[in-house]
Amino acid sequence: MISQTRKILLSAAGAAALVLAAQPALAEDRACLDDGCTMQALFEAADAPSGAASSLASPSYGTWGFDLSGMDRSVKPGDDFFKFANGAWYDRTEIPADQTNVGAFNALRVLSEARVHAILEDAAAGKLTDPDATRIAAGYAAYMNEALAEKLDAKPIAAELSEIRKVKTKAEFTKLMGKTMPGAGRGNDGVGYSTILGVSVNADAKNPTRYAVYAGTSGLGLPDRDYYLQPAFAEKKAKYEAYVVQLLTMIGWDKPAENAKAVVAFETALAQASWSRIQRRDRDKTYQPKTLAELAELTPGFDWKVFMASAGLPATVDRVIVTSDTAFPKYAQVYADTPLETLKAWQAFQLTNDAAPYLSKRFVEASYAFNDRELQGQPELKARWKRASTFMDNTLGEAVGRIYVARWFPAESKAKMDLLVADIRTALKARIEKLNWMGPETRARADEKLSKFTVKIGYPTAWRDYSKLTFKADDLYGNAARADAFEWQRRIARLNGPVDKSEWGMTPSTVNAYYNSTNNEIVFPAAILQAPFFHPDADPAVNYGGIGGVIGHEISHGFDDQGRKSDGDGVLRDWWTAEDAAKFQAQAMRLGAQYSAFEPLPGHKVQGALTMGENIGDMGGLSLALDAYRASLKGQPAPVLDGMTGDQRVFLGWAQVWRAKMRDDALKQRLVSDPHSPSYYRVNGTIRNIPGWYSAWNVQPGDKLYVAPSERVDIW
Structure with a gap:
């Protein structure tokens, strides 16, 4: 699910990429070649590669770099050059059941997935000499321990659900939203609490030698505001409400059907208040510096001091760059008008939805059935080892990447x-x-x-230091939460220092x-x-x-x-x-x-x-x-x-x-x-x-x- 709730994690001041699927709530100053412009969803070293060489080898095309067999020469180049160059390949190619697309990018992503898996298997077998080998092995072991996930079921999120239930006032709820760790940088894989207005720490677009705090809108569970507002997506919206009912029922939340209806209505109101993606592309309009006093005036009833303190930001921060200023008062009004019980149900659903991939089979399959099969048409759930490879690349990407580079670059x-x-x-x-x-x-x-x-x-000239990140072999959800906390703390710590120009926004194994x-x-x-x-x-x-x-x-x-x-x-x-x-x-x-x-x-x-x-x-x-x-x-x-x-x-x-x-x-x-x-x-x-x-x-x-x-x- 490309959830806008977690997109706050991708924020920066504005970026461009080769392929980008999910749009961050805070304008990102990085433009990618293809979708997935995030801190991935994916030296001499003595470590030798594992697995069959053929399955991990770099591909080649034809005798001089082009696949002539993929052409359809019956098509005139001037009529349809895509089909002329690729038509035969297109006609004979089937999309794998566990994927939503297939092609040149995807082939390399599948290869990266397999290579990361080989590294993880070597870590599990004790064959790595890398400084992070133990951490990698623990993270992989936790992900692959499906029996433990079944035994624990929903227990990993029990404490957080209990905390949501205990909230008595909007002020307490605002404080809870501040615990989102909104700059964690793991995109849709982030876990924990969600927020409708959030912050991140990134290079200041008008003073790019220093970091600044950015604030933007969030809160939507569907891929885009259009899914709430356009008739073409009415069926998907209805299926989404059914999914909210399903997850609330699974965690024993009161009145699941009634609350689900209210949750979707709440998100629809946020969607109506949100800027469109086209509006959020304008880097002039998404740069609106405010003091905390001005930010408070923009969002009556939303206590930013409480929120930011809960997020762990220093009390000295008094300048925030707002990325969608005219939406903020509307969000504040929606927040004020929404009953606390609806907000708590929304928080419980978002928490469970984000955690579902790390819980028992019934949660994994429920999440897959809506987020992958319903929204994207993917017939089959990806194998657990593939999901583990993605998780490890997202959380320990530069540690895994260091080994990847030594073997395959x-x-x-x-x-x-x-x-x-x-x-x-x-x-x-x-x-x-x-x-x-x-x-x-x-x-x-x-x-x-x-x-x-x-x-x-x-690859980076200096690899990330993960020494403060603890991974346990028997705590998958905890590993995900600690990875988010580690990244958020790393970002907060940057506020007093100059921008690290050597930092990378993608891992070496990212295509x-x-x-x-x-x-x-x-x-x-x-x-x-x-x-x-x-x-x-x-x-x-x-x-x-x-x-x-x-x-x-x-x-x-x-x-x-x-x-x-x-x-x-x-x-x-x-x-x-x-x-x-x-x-x-x-x-x-x-x-x-x-x-x-x-x-x-x-x-x-x-x-x-x-x-x-x-x-x-x-x-x-x-x-x-x-x-x-x-x-x-x-x-x-x-x-x-x-x-x-x-x-x-x-x-x-x-x-x-x-x-x-x-x-x-x-x-x-x-x-x-x-x-x-x-x-x-x-x-x-x-x-x-x-x-x-x-x-x-x-x-x-x-x-x-x-x-x-x-x-x-x-x-x-």
Whole structure:
């Protein structure tokens, strides 16, 4: 379940990514390549890898990096390039029963899952020499002890349920919500109490050398406000209410049906008060500093001093950056109008829902049946070892990642990535110099920002210290709670110090990448630096179309409609001339209109305004990849492989990266909650604006994807 209640954990000041599924309640300054832009849901070392080599080996595609067998050559490239490049693969591929989608990203995620599992098995067998080996072994043992989970049933949350029951006043309830540990950073895997208004500690977007406290809205159990408000999701909302009844019944809560109805009505009122995801993309509007006195005025009846003290924040904090200011008074009113008994039932449900994966089988299956099967169409529950791998990557990700890197990330991959990044930066610099819509003043500042980009490849330079985190082999739920507390305390401790620019927002085994505005950095974890994105022996054109496009995508995030608002030092400020900003915005609006016309499922369209940053990233990324590939030839003709020219292979490499197939319910959820367009349009929607695609494939007027030159969007 992509619960907004726990999304407060992802907060920062604004970020962009390759694939992002869940939107944080507090604006995140990290933009990811794909969904899952969080602290993952996933050196010389003597430790040898376990498991069959074939199951843990990096994949390869075809003889030169592209899977020719996946093509459908009966389709004209100019009519449907996605199907031309991937059609045969799409038609023959079935989505595994325990997954909601399948494709290039998912294949690498499955591989990462298996590799993490191999590490965990070695830890259990006492084969690791890593400093965190004992901690890893204990965490894995606790997760895999299903018999103990059955014996304990709901006992792990009994104390918290008792505390909820004891609440007598709204003031006490506010204090209870403060115990949420709202900056814990584990996304949807967080446990414990929930809150409707919460805080986090992240780099200050206008002073990115220091940390600040951010405050945002939360409280929704469904994936997005649309699930409460749009008729298209009425059936899901009804099933949600039934699920609330089910969990309240399972924990012996009074009047489960009556309370469930009130809980859903309460969340619906919060949804009506919430900002839309499109509104929460605007980094200017989501930066509203307030003193505690001003914050109290904004939310009458909500005692922030009590809340923040309960959260463990220092009493000296008197400045909070509000991310959705006009929603705060409405939230306060809903809170004031809601009976305490309803709030307690809501808290009990949210607590149980968050804890369910760590409890007995009846809770695990109830959670799966609604959150995975009903909301996303996933036919089967994932095997316990797979869930354990995700949990351990989310809680001890850098400890596991240290072993992952030693086993599966060759030094040559890092070296070649350095060269590719340099090529893409050079390509963007050349484009900036030639832009006919940008004036010299803005151009100079854009050049300066590009020159200050930081690049992180593979793994952190300093690994996280987990010595203060206790994992017990017989306390799964306690491990999850302690992991949240550990991360929250780590974040609180940062308040008095400078921003740690070396910190990573993803683990090495994460298949993703991101751009962080406040650090002005692009980050590529080790796990994504494999085929089809990158292979040391692949045709360079395919590598440029794959990882080159990804590099370009992340760099372009620094210049998308939101990333462009930060300068080279990561400061959120307007460094554009008014004329150039207006020209940029005009092009962005045209791009948004193109994507808003796409309709993946009847009645369910792409939101061009929501996916704007990612669409700009895709278009810029692929354009830069093509430029960089051409420059790499140094004037020499590109070889022809299996009848494909170099330019053609760049576009095929991009299309292969985005080959994917998704269940309808999961796609519907993504369309309202994900700032990335569906994979089909990350191919067909991107290429139709790039002149090089037309010349590479001889696309002509009359072809279905043809866009007249005057109608094409040209930003970067």
